Amino acid sequence: MRALARLAAATLLVAAPLAAVTVSAADAADEPVPITVLTSDFEDGTAQGWAGRAAETVAHSTAVAHGGTGSLEITGRTASWQGPSLDVLGVLEKGTAYTISAWVRTVSGTDNARLSVERRTGEVASYDQVVGNTAVNAGGWVELTGRYTLATDVDLLRIYVETAAGTGAFHIDDVTVSYVPSLPIQTDIPAVRDAVTSFPVGAAITGAETVTTHGDLLERHFDSVTPGNALKWDATEPSENTFTYAQADPLIAWAKANGRAVRGHTLVWHNQTPAWVFTGADGQPMTATPEDKELLLSRLENHIRNVAGHYGDDIAVWDVVNEVIDENQADGMRRSTWYAVTGLDYIRTAFRVAREVLPDAKLFINDYNTNIPAKRDKLYDLVAQLRSEGVPVDGVGHQMHINVSWPSVAETEAMIRRFMPLGVEQQVTEMDVSIYTSEGESFPTPPADRLLRQAYVYRDMFALFQRYAAEITSVTLWGLADDNTWLDTFPVTRKDAPLLFDTRLQAKPAYWGVVDPSRITSPSPSVSPSSSPSIPSSASPSTSPSASGGPGACAVAYRVTGSWPGGFQGDVKVTNTGAATVSGWALTWQYAGDQRIAQLWNGALTQSGPAVTVTNTSWNGTLAPGASASFGFLGSWTGSNPAPSAFTLNGAACTPL
Numbered sequence: 001m002r003a004l005a006r007l008a009a010a011t012l013l014v015a016a017p018l019a020a021v022t023v024s025a026a027d028a029a030d031e032p033v034p035i036t037v038l039t040s041d042f043e044d045g046t047a048q049g050w051a052g053r054a055a056e057t058v059a060h061s062t063a064v065a066h067g068g069t070g071s072l073e074i075t076g077r078t079a080s081w082q083g084p085s086l087d088v089l090g091v092l093e094k095g096t097a098y099t100i101s102a103w104v105r106t107v108s109g110t111d112n113a114r115l116s117v118e119r120r121t122g123e124v125a126s127y128d129q130v131v132g133n134t135a136v137n138a139g140g141w142v143e144l145t146g147r148y149t150l151a152t153d154v155d156l157l158r159i160y161v162e163t164a165a166g167t168g169a170f171h172i173d174d175v176t177v178s179y180v181p182s183l184p185i186q187t188d189i190p191a192v193r194d195a196v197t198s199f200p201v202g203a204a205i206t207g208a209e210t211v212t213t214h215g216d217l218l219e220r221h222f223d224s225v226t227p228g229n230a231l232k233w234d235a236t237e238p239s240e241n242t243f244t245y246a247q248a249d250p251l252i253a254w255a256k257a258n259g260r261a262v263r264g265h266t267l268v269w270h271n272q273t274p275a276w277v278f279t280g281a282d283g284q285p286m287t288a289t290p291e292d293k294e295l296l297l298s299r300l301e302n303h304i305r306n307v308a309g310h311y312g313d314d315i316a317v318w319d320v321v322n323e324v325i326d327e328n329q330a331d332g333m334r335r336s337t338w339y340a341v342t343g344l345d346y347i348r349t350a351f352r353v354a355r356e357v358l359p360d361a362k363l364f365i366n367d368y369n370t371n372i373p374a375k376r377d378k379l380y381d382l383v384a385q386l387r388s389e390g391v392p393v394d395g396v397g398h399q400m401h402i403n404v405s406w407p408s409v410a411e412t413e414a415m416i417r418r419f420m421p422l423g424v425e426q427q428v429t430e431m432d433v434s435i436y437t438s439e440g441e442s443f444p445t446p447p448a449d450r451l452l453r454q455a456y457v458y459r460d461m462f463a464l465f466q467r468y469a470a471e472i473t474s475v476t477l478w479g480l481a482d483d484n485t486w487l488d489t490f491p492v493t494r495k496d497a498p499l500l501f502d503t504r505l506q507a508k509p510a511y512w513g514v515v516d517p518s519r520i521t522s523p524s525p526s527v528s529p530s531s532s533p534s535i536p537s538s539a540s541p542s543t544s545p546s547a548s549g550g551p552g553a554c555a556v557a558y559r560v561t562g563s564w565p566g567g568f569q570g571d572v573k574v575t576n577t578g579a580a581t582v583s584g585w586a587l588t589w590q591y592a593g594d595q596r597i598a599q600l601w602n603g604a605l606t607q608s609g610p611a612v613t614v615t616n617t618s619w620n621g622t623l624a625p626g627a628s629a630s631f632g633f634l635g636s637w638t639g640s641n642p643a644p645s646a647f648t649l650n651g652a653a654c655t656p657l
C-alpha cells in the first residue's frame with residue numbers, strides 16, 4: 001500500500017472516519033500526510049461488507065492473500081461487469097480527491113481488471129472509471145490505483161472491480177481509500193484576476209473544481225471557466241438525439257451564480273465523439289458518399305442546434321471546431337472522418353449553424369501547436385479562406401500546451417502577429433506549461449529548477465499577451481491546480497505540475513510569474529527537496545525570508561479549526577498593528593499542554609518542547625502597517641489542547657485576539 005509505506009513511528013494520530021494514521025515527525029515536517037478512510041484487508045474471516053454486483057458469489061478466501069492470510073474471492077460470474085462492490089456512501093466526501101487502491105489476481109488465466117465508482121442521484125446512474133484496464137493473471141498480485149473526486153450529491157455510491165472480457169474467478173485484497181487533507185487556500189495573496197486586468201483569465205474545470213476548497217480557489221482567482229470535457233459530444237449527445245447536460249449544467253450554473261464567463265468547448269472534434277455519429281444508415285462506417293455526407297451534416301446541425309441552443313447567451317464564446325489542421329497534409333486538413341466524409345463542409349456547416357443559433361456569440365476555431373510556423377500558416381490559410389467565403393469565424397484559439405523549454409517568446413509573438421492582418425480575435429484557450437521537456441523524463445516530485453523555469457515561462461508569456469492585449473481577448477489555463485491535470489496521463493503517465501497552484505492548492509512560483517514576477521523565488525525544500533535552482537533569474541531579488549525585522553505592535557488570532565482524539569488542525573493570523581513595516585518576522589508562543597505541531601504551511605516551524613517559533617516564508621515576510629499573514633498547521637495532543645495565551649513577534653509581545 002503505497003500511501004502508507006512511508007508512514008512510520010507513532011507520533012501523530014490524525015482523525016479519520018474509519019482508520020487512524022501515524023506519521024513520523026521527520027516525514028510530517030516535509031510531506032503531506034495521507035489519511036486512510038477505508039481498508040479492506042480480509043483478515044477477519046469475513047467479506048467486510050463487499051457484495052456481488054449481481055448473483056455472483058463473493059466470499060472470504062484463504063487460498064491466496066496479498067498481505068496476511070485472507071483475501072476476497074469472486075466466483076460464479078456470468079458477465080464481465082460482475083464483480084465485488086462496496087458501499088462507500090458517507091465514506092467519500094464531495095470535493096475531496098481520494099486515492100483508491102486494490103490488489104487483484106485471477107484464479108486462473110488472464111484478463112484486464114478495472115476499478116470504478118457507481119453513483120446515483122435520483123434515477124440517474126453514472127459509472128466513473130478510476131483505474132482503466134490493467135492486465136491481471138494468476139501468477140501474482142497487481143495493484144489498481146487511481147484518483148477519484150466526487151463532485152455531486154449522491155444517493156448511492158459504490159466502488160467496484162470488474163474485468164474487460166472474461167467471466168473467470170478472481171481475488172481482491174488490501175483495498176484502501178486515502179486522501180491528503182486539503183489546505184486552506186491562501187487569502188493573503190493577490191487574486192490572479194485582480195493582477196491581470198488586460199483580459200479575463202480562465203481555468204478549465206470539471207465538477208470537482210467548483211466545490212469546497214477548489215471552488216474557493218476558482219472563485220478567488222479566475223474570471224472565466226471552460227468545461228474541460230462536459231460539453232464535448234460524448235458528454236452531451238451520447239446516443240443519437242438523446243441530449244444530456246448532467247455534467248455541464250452544474251458547471252454553467254456555478255459560472256452564472258458567480259458572474260463568471262464561460263468558454264464553450266467544443267462543438268466539433270475528432271476525439272470524444274461517439275461512434276454512432278460516424279455510422280451510416282446501413283450500420284457501416286461512413287465514407288465519402290452523398291448519403292453519408294448528408295446524414296453526417298444533419299447530425300452535426302442537430303447537435304449544434306441543441307447544445308448551443310440549450311445554453312443560449314449563457315455561453316458567449318464557443319470553440320466551434322477543434323484541431324482540424326494537419327500541417328503535414330498538402331491541403332493542411334486533418335484526415336478525420338469529418339473531413340473524409342464532408343470535406344470542408346463540416347466546418348462551414350458548424351459555423352453557419354452556430355451563428356444562426358447564437359447571433360451574438362463569438363465563434364472560434366481552436367488548435368494546438370499554432371506557434372509552429374507550418375501549422376500556423378495552414379491555419380491562417382484556412383481561416384482566410386473561410387472568412388472570404390463569408391463563414392462566420394470570429395476568432396482563433398491558441399491552445400498553448402507548452403513546456404518549460406518550448407516554444408520561445410519570439411515564436412509565440414510571431415504566432416500572434418501572423419493572425420493580426422485577418423482582424424480576428426485571438427484567445428489563449430488551454431495554456432499549461434509542462435515541467436517535462438521530453439517523453440522520457442519522469443520526476444516523483446517537481447524539481448525546484450523546473451518550477452523556477454516554469455515561473456519564468458509564465459512570466460514571459462503573460463507579459464507577451466499583455467503587450468498584445470488589443471489582439472488577445474482572453475487567456476485560459478487548462479486546469480485549476482496541479483492535483484487535476486490531463487498531463488498526468490498525456491502523453492505518458494507521470495506526475496506533471498503545469499499550472500499556477502500545486503497539488504495542495506498553494507501558489508507556486510508560476511503563480512508569482514503571472515501575478516508579480518519580482519516575487520518569484522525558488523520553491524521551499526518542503527515542496528521539492530531534490531535540487532536547487534540552476535537558471536539565472538532576471539527577476540529582482542525576493543524579500544529575505546529571515547526574521548530580521550524589528551519589533552512591532554501586533555495582534556495574533558490563534559484558532560483550532562478542527563479537533564479529534566489525539567489530533568487537531570489550526571491556523572494563526574498575525575497582524576502588524578504598529579506604524580512601521582515589519583520586514584521578516586518570527587512569531588513565538590508556548591504551549592501549556594503537550595501539543596506538537598507536525599506539519600505547517602505558509603511559514604517555517606521550529607518547536608522545542610512547548611516552545612514554538614514560526615518564521616515567514618519567502619513571500620509573506622513583509623507586513624505593512626495593518627497587513628496580516630496567515631499560516632496553518634496540523635498537530636497532536638493528549639489530555640487537553642488549550643490555546644496559547646501569549647505571543648511575541650520579533651521579540652515584542654502581541655495582543656492575543
Ligand code: XIL
Nearest residue numbers: 228229265322323368399430485486
Ligand atoms: C482533454 C481533457 O482535459 C481530458 O480530461 C480528456 O481525457 C482528453 O481531453 N486539447 C483539447 C482538449 O482541445 O479538449 C483536451 O482536453 C486537451 C487537448
